[in-house]
Amino acid sequence: MTTASATSWLDLPADHPFGVATLPYGVFSTASDPGPRVGVAIGEMILDLAAAVGQLAPPLAAAVAGPSLDTLLAAGPQAWSQVRALVTAWLTDATFSERLGQHLVPARDAVLHLPFTVADYVDFYASEQHATNLGKMFRPGQDPLTPNWKHLPIGYHGRAGTIVGSGTDIVRPCGQRRGTDGEITFGPSARLDIEAELGFVVGTGSRLGRPVDIDRFPEHVFGVCLVNDWSARDIQAWEYVPLGPFLGKSFATSISPWVVPLAALGAARVTPPARTVPLLPYLDDARTPPWGLDVRLEVRLNGHVVSRPMFDGMYWTGAQMLAHLTANGASLRTGDLYASGTISGARPDQRGSLIELSWGGAEPLRLPDGTTRTFLEDGDEVVISASAPGPDGTVIGFGEVRGRILPATEPPR
Template sequence: MADRVTTPPAAASWLAIPPGHPFGLATLPYGVFHTAALPTARVGVAIGEFVLDLNAAMNELAPDLAGLVAVGSLDVLLAAGPSAWQRVRESITTWLSEPSYRSRVLPHLIPVDDVLMHVPFTVADYVDFYASEQHATNLGRMFRPDQEPLTSNWRHLPIGYHGRSGTIVASGRDIVRPSGQRRTPTGEIVFGPSTRLDIEAEIGFVVGTSSTLGEPVGLEDFSRHVFGVCLVNDWSARDIQAWEYVPLGPFLGKSFATSISPWIVPLAALGDARVGPPDRSVPLLGYLDDAEAEPWGLDIRLEVRLNGWLVSSPPFAGMYWTGAQMLAHLTANGASLRTGDLYASGTISGERADQRGSLIELSWGGSEPLSLPDGSTRTFLEDGDEVVITATAPGPGDSVIGFGEVRGRIVARDR
């Protein structure tokens, strides 16, 4: 991997934020919230244990920028582009670091426990990739034990599929167990609730500025179009997927729900998390060749908890394909980007057994049940199970960049 990009330590805030807090001044993630006292959706920025009401703060301190956050979503800010993103971030950093702004900012800080979070932007298109070599290899060994685990095209291009943007849901929303067709071990074709419901721990990339139909987006333009990063849990019904995916790929086994974290961490916060991609054994075609390009691997460290217990720690730094390459391939045929497009990495898995980002890997297809500290075991999710995915990345100096969490609990269908 290439050397890590480093930046000077972040300025200190006049707020009493403990060192190493994931939502310190170096992070400043964006979200959309409401409270009992403020029932209309508003744009906010997380800082320590507070949320800065950006609508109110902008109206008072930077009225020329207030229109970027006035609509109760991130949509206008996303579409405004990198110059506007930089101006807004610099303004917020100044307000929270210079003591002269303290008295004017304090009234707009809301305790984080008082807010209810929304999906922070209007999701346009959704694409899910398959970018982890370890994950793809593990599934290949399970499903094709007598063949090479990776398909012949896997190291040549980022494989992905188009998902269903209308079923992107906010962290904390219950996930209703999906029903569909499946084939039983005895070969019977039945319809009913999935019996092999799974998780996929992923990183999502949020597109800000659009592109023109017919014009591909190159590797060098990644940061002009992508605003930031969030956490994704792409819930997967493995039994429904296994029966339906030949020959066209994922459909009902994937489209019932995808949860995202409420906080979008801007790319500007991830300078110190940038690393080079792993060594690649297959030469890449020009539009994907990043050997001389800016490094866009990201040292993001995820943790997956099932019912409160840590079951996996997937490392994003080892992903074979970077976010920049995924975007370049997504648009290589001239497909256009829209503000609010979301594309995800696919399951993140590392080389060790405790770094696998899905239950199908952790239980090896159900043949090796996962033991939990309470004495229970899991192969796949049961009703009532709650999954929480969190992540951090290195920031300037000793700071930590946090991504919040994406949380979801499985409930039975009531009919």
């Protein structure tokens, strides 16, 4: 449900991405107080949530005590709603300005951290355009989509221990590759890529053996963040048959420092593309307003915009991904993260990976500074940002996820 937006006594521009309609959660520290703690972004400031709640709403203090979002995630939907309602009320009622003022920190003075402890990580393959593009490259002359693709959200289980926060440098991975001449070698990836994605952050867990119904998506998913699932395409191409992605993906995945609560995305909900095959009941979202999302991403390479993917065209929604993720009885844990897979649109400038933008390296991408890229070079920096429509013409911002490529370390002998 879309609710009317409110105005803050902080006198923010109506279109500020971190306005009262957004209120994303993260973890920050400062030079004067180096301990990580939970914060809420508002304009160009960060509200020290633990300090504010401790003073103004002590019964909820334990849920936001930090040093991460873990306790808030585990507290469940009622606590999420209570905290968001309180923060909204405090920031829109000028009588709180003096009491909250001491708990507001300029964002420029803060260091942002990985916002929660990642329990498990699953990555999906939910964009029909992305799957079709890769199918055309990898299986020319055949149907680009595999027979199962429109019947279930395809995914793989990733490596939670290599999820890193925005700004973490990414060391070029080494691995085994097969050259065009058939020679098998080991060395630095020469086809290092990005994948612009959305990530869904699980708050409350579920019991082993009990699938989570598609209608219960908002009871378990706390919010959404940005994801860059770095990919070594040459390593991936040699290893992925028959079991799928492994070392070509597991070296690093970056996430944004701010988690936008699901409650902020009511105005961004849209109907996903029409399904062209019947869905089994556990994936059928016709009985409830579906969870397609009008989220617009922007991908920058060394400061140049190279793509503007649109999430509203994704074939599978976050609710369907969650239902499929647990359909076999797999349990959820607080801090589970599952990502959408590369977000790509119908137009060339909406492709969310370099392998698509350069069509497998055959069509180098020309940047405004005159340089070209097929895949990432050492020193390249990638920044992914996103926004969505909020109530009454406001903007919901997701912040950004960034990472810079460092040269490979000496490969093992």
